[in-house]
Amino acid sequence: MSADRGPGGAAVLRVLVADDHALVRSGISGLLEAADLEVVAEAADGEEAVRLALELRPDVVVMDVRMPHVDGIEATRRLREHPDAPAVLVLTTFDLDEYVYRALQAGAGGFLLKDAPPSRLVEAVRTVAAGEALLAPAVTRRLIERYLRAPAAGTGTDPGAHLSAREREVWLLVAQGLSNAEVAARLFVTEATVKAHVTRLLAKLGARDRVQAVVAAYESGAVRPGG
Template sequence: MYDRPPFRVLICDDQEMMRVGLRMVVDSQPDLTVVGEAADGTEAVDAAVELRPDVVLLDVRMPRLHGVAAAERITAALPDTRILMITTFDLDEYAFAALRAGASGFLVKDAPAAEMLVAIRGVLRGDPMVSPSITRRLLDRYVTTGVSALPDTRLEGLTDREREVLGLVARGLTNTEIAARLHLGETTVKTHVGRILAKLGVRDRIGAVIFAYETGLNRPGT
């Protein structure tokens, strides 16, 4: 049925029962396979570098090395590896820091198995697994701390249309919604988004959203 080997998943959580549960869910799928586990942040980084998984399920709050710091190190060493943070609540106090560290989304620990699989496959496709409402709350929380917009020459490299598309991405709109808003084909929007990511040098839409708010292109409430 599948013409490629299963995607490789690394599970990192300090709770053994959580690791067991995640392993059961992942290994039940023909297109996914667990290649390793880690019980703390340091082990997570070492295992990721050794095993080179396609996606890392990483607990936000880990002993020895915090999940955010582990995410930063994994992203730096393995830029093509996706990171899905595991949280107790849908809005963890470290959530924004995790996104800035390179995470592509969040998985709530008590999420049903079907939602876990949607999240894992989503980040593997390069989609941000953070709902627009959570994204907005995270960005509102960050921007309203008094941090000024940061100048960035990468913004100058975007065309007017690309800035427009980026602004709508930052507001949480999907490609389909952006296409309808701008009266464009969805394929055209996908092309614009791809060019935006390449010009900004970010991994995914989450990185583009953060860029838009940090540079002042978008502001909370707009």
């Protein structure tokens, strides 16, 4: 395992890997540790993943979707019921696309396709650990749009009603998959300013993280699929 501090004294991210295939778990763990991340434990199913995550308090759980007993989506939901739960990066395959939106609803910080290159896995772990929802890739936006049910006309409320004009502008850009840096460039402000807007709008929306803010934007109709 890696030490608690990496080169230059920076804190090393602690990761738990959950997958029901031992070879897959081993491969993921090896890739992460080769990138100077610390794999604190491995789990073979969702129930074990929840237990170990609450016991060991990793920064990120890399969670497979299809596992016995308790699947990755239910495990994510159980974990995210705890306010100090780790971030969750859900792994999926193209034939499991229908689960992605459910995973985001359950509180996952993002998802990654299993055929992604190794460097993308490491990048994804670091991204969700930093609180930057992994929603930027176009495939992610398409999946969210595909599996969202349009709200019934006249029955929904606007969760962004109490946002300032600039906060709402930032919210809608985040919902379209833009990172803080991309939002800053679009609005001609600093990234620190965007982060401050995001913090305030999350509080006003009652959203735990950026993923919930994105879900709220689509479910309320503030952002339309394909728009």
